[in-house]
Amino acid sequence: MKAHKYHTQSDCEVIAHLYEEIGEEVVEKLDGMFSFVLVDLRDKSFIAARDPLGITPLYLGWGNDGSVWFASEMKALKDDCERFESFPPGHMYSSKQGGLRRYYNPPWFNESIxxxxxxxxxxxxxxxxxxxxxxxxxxxxxxxxxxxxxxxxxxxxxxxxxxxxxxxxxxxxxxxxxxxxxxxxxxxxxxxxxxxxxxxxxxxxxxxxxxxxxxxxxxxxxxxxxxxxxxxxxxxxxxxxxxxxxxxxxxxxxxxxxxxxxxxxxxxxxxxxxxxxxxxxxxxxxxxxxxxxxxxxxxxxxxxxxxxxxxxxxxxxxxxxxxxxxxxxxxxxxxxxxxxxxxxxxxxxxxxxxxxxxxxxxxxxxxxxxxxxxxxxxxxHAASQVSDQMLANAKHIYPHNTPGTKEGYYYRMIFERCFPQESARLTVPGGPSVACSTAAAIAWDKAWANNLDPSGRAATGVHDSAYEGGEVESSAVSHKEGGEDGLANSKVGDKVQEAIAVA
CATH class of the missing domain: 3.40.50.620 (HUPs)
Known part of the structure; x- marks a missing residue:
């Protein structure tokens, strides 16, 4: 970078100065975790971006009036946006281009061996x-x-x-x-x-x-x-x-x-x-x-x-x-x-x-x-809060990502009270899993089809010990993936608690 006069002690200011030099290509030069919105006051254009793997959160929403909204938490969008979704990692939104584009395309991304x-x-x-x-x-x-x-x-x-x-x-x-x-x-x-x-x-x-x-x-x-x-x-x-x-x-x-x-x-x-x-x-x-x-x-x-x-x-x-x-x-x-x-x-x-x-x-x-x-x-605890009848009717109450266990049902009830919008429930992926696998990996072992639990101990015959609490509950539940980096903590707006509305 060229020499610049810095006005703050924030790491985030680096992004603004680099943008002055190279424009929207700034996102490809950042090394760290970030979610930010940058407004160019010269022409009222803006960009929004999220780090390559989505270490920091970012959500994208649309208002009834055609406005575009960004926030680090979806609770900031749920009352003002007609719909919203998780901003995809490794992407940038450009007002000039009118949409998203992927900037992070490593060789492994196409799954070639x-x-x-x-x-x-x-x-x-x-x-x-x-x-x-x-x-x-x-x-x-x-x-x-x-x-x-x-x-x-x-x-x-x-x-x-x-x-x-x-x-x-x-x-x-x-x-x-x-x-x-x-x-x-x-x-x-x-x-x-x-x-x-x-x-x-x-x-x-x-x-x-x-x-x-x-x-x-x-x-x-x-x-x-x-x-x-x-x-x-x-x-x-x-x-x-x-x-x-x-x-x-x-x-x-x-x-x-x-x-x-x-x-x-x-x-x-x-x-x-x-x-x-x-x-x-x-x-x-x-x-x-x-x-x-x-x-x-x-x-x-x-x-x-x-x-x-x-x-x-x-x-x-x-x-x-x-x-x-x-x-x-x-x-x-x-x-x-x-x-x-x-x-x-x-x-x-x-x-x-x-x-x-x-x-x-x-x-x-x-x-x-x-x-x-x-x-x-x-x-x-979930078993004490969710009856057999409630679980039996789960597909009628929660047709999307229907919970297959009382534990999953209990969490879903709480989530729906906080976030009743359709867009909110769609931000959470579902599908069967065993021991944190994706759905595709269940085919690796036929025995897993009847033992779908997210705990690592559900990988039958692999872990050295078993639950002290007895049998693992058989269920179909969402899979869990399993961080944070931060070279420059490049986060303009850091944890944006208020949604930024851009008309």
């Missing part, structure tokens, strides 16, 4: 670069540390490179880490162990099943979805974010996105070949903005906390998705468990990042890892 060889050092260095980018901050920050592979890698890399960052000059060389869970949950134990190993200042937050249940209505209002797994995982994150913000922390690093890139969900064990494996990772990434990106952003933003996800760095995603998917395939006979290539990349004998048993810990979904009784408690 890549063939680049796997180099563990290249992958490691790319991820380290991504984490280091996100240490650029002038506010108190920390890391969400569940003790699973993804959050542990983020924390380990951040702690290792913090001392050399500008952030350390303001906030010190000790990284602060945070974990949430029910008393005695797997995540609390693992998170504590990782924190001790890498040397973070660690804080645990405990919640009870009842506290989680009491928060469900608020969670659905803020998250703006009725997807089962998103709500299950959002609730502990929502409760934790409130406590983190109360400590004065304003930004956290988080580990979303890895499972989609590397096929980390347990059902990937059943992928029949590398072609199907890769196509499923592509499907998951393309829908990520409707699930885990939505969860990670809105659970934290509800309390004014920013979440950045290094795994969803544009360059890192493009690199990881260019690797021959045969390298990502799970093969227990060869010792290759899920996400083997990222585990191997950080398996450094001389200067280890993590303890071996953490580095090779089996995948836990966040909603499982915070405590297995959390899911059982949700199901029991």
């Amino acid at each position: 890549p063939a680049e060889p796997y180099d563990p050092l290249i992958l490691r260095h790319a991820f380290e670069k991504s984490v280091i980018k996100r240490l650029m901050t002038d506010v108190p920050f920390g890391v969400l540390l569940s003790g699973g592979l993804d959050s542990s890698l983020v924390a380990a890399v951040a702690q290792r490179h913090l001392a050399g960052s500008t952030a350390a000059k303001q906030w010190g060389n000790k990284l602060h880490s945070f974990c949430v869970g029910l008393e005695g949950s797997p995540d609390l134990k693992a998170g504590r162990e990782v924190a001790d190993y890498i040397g973070t200042v660690h804080k645990e937050f405990h919640f009870t099943v009842q506290e989680g249940l009491d928060a469900i209505s608020d969670v659905i209002y803020h998250i703006e979805t009725y997807d089962v797994t998103t709500i299950r995982a959002s609730t502990p994150m929502f409760l934790m974010s409130r406590k983190i913000k109360a400590l004065g922390v304003k930004m956290v690093l988080s580990g979303e996105g890895s499972d989609e890139i590397f096929g980390g969900y347990l059902y990937f064990h059943k992928a029949p070949n590398k072609e199907e494996f890769h196509k499923e990772t592509c499907r998951k990434l393309k829908a990520l903005h409707l699930y885990d990106c939505l969860r990670a952003n809105k659970s934290t933003s509800a309390w004014g906390l920013e979440a950045r996800v290094p795994f969803l760095d544009r360059d890192f995603v493009n690199l990881a998705m260019s690797i021959d998917p045969a390298e990502k395939m799970i093969n227990k006979k060869e010792g290759k468990i899920e996400k083997w290539i990222i585990r191997k990349a950080f398996d450094d004998e001389e200067n280890p990042y993590l303890p071996k048993h953490i580095l090779y810990r089996q995948k836990e979904q966040f909603s499982d890892g915070v405590g297995y009784s959390w899911i059982d408690g949700l199901k029991d």
Whole structure:
């Protein structure tokens, strides 16, 4: 960029000056998470754009008078727009062109099978670069540390490179880490162990099943979805974010996105070949903005906390998705468990990042890892609120994305009270799922057709343990995808709480 006179301390001002130089091509030059509307006062034209993977939320609406509206929450549009929808990731809206165009078109997007060889050092260095980018901050920050592979890698890399960052000059060389869970949950134990190993200042937050249940209505209002797994995982994150913000922390690093890139969900064990494996990772990434990106952003933003996800760095995603998917395939006979290539990349004998048993810990979904009784408690509570007759008539009450379980029905009731518009319910995708799969992947195992549950433990014969609460409820529910990046935090208008109407 040319030299410019800056009038604020906001990262967002960079976008305006770059737009002055190159116009609408500005969106292709941004590296980070963003949703923004930029108005050119010279000719009254405007553009709106969303980052490549939809890490930050953005909605697009249309008024009866022909006006076009944009907002970071659909609650800002629901009363003023005739219809509205989720603004597609990797797209830009131009008033001059009168519509949307895709600006993010990586090679993996057409689902062609890549063939680049796997180099563990290249992958490691790319991820380290991504984490280091996100240490650029002038506010108190920390890391969400569940003790699973993804959050542990983020924390380990951040702690290792913090001392050399500008952030350390303001906030010190000790990284602060945070974990949430029910008393005695797997995540609390693992998170504590990782924190001790890498040397973070660690804080645990405990919640009870009842506290989680009491928060469900608020969670659905803020998250703006009725997807089962998103709500299950959002609730502990929502409760934790409130406590983190109360400590004065304003930004956290988080580990979303890895499972989609590397096929980390347990059902990937059943992928029949590398072609199907890769196509499923592509499907998951393309829908990520409707699930885990939505969860990670809105659970934290509800309390004014920013979440950045290094795994969803544009360059890192493009690199990881260019690797021959045969390298990502799970093969227990060869010792290759899920996400083997990222585990191997950080398996450094001389200067280890993590303890071996953490580095090779089996995948836990966040909603499982915070405590297995959390899911059982949700199901029991939903069963007390939704009768058999109500569920039997669900297709008449909710013909679109008809809930197949009492838990799904319960969430849908709350959602419809908050967002009764047809456009609102259409922003939530549906379809059958097992262990977070897309509908297409259910065909990988015939046994899954009768065991459709979103928990990772529904991948029969894959997970090492089972629910303490007994049998997994058989149901057809929405699938959940499973971040945040932020090199420049490029968000003009940041979290726009008011809709911007453009006539």
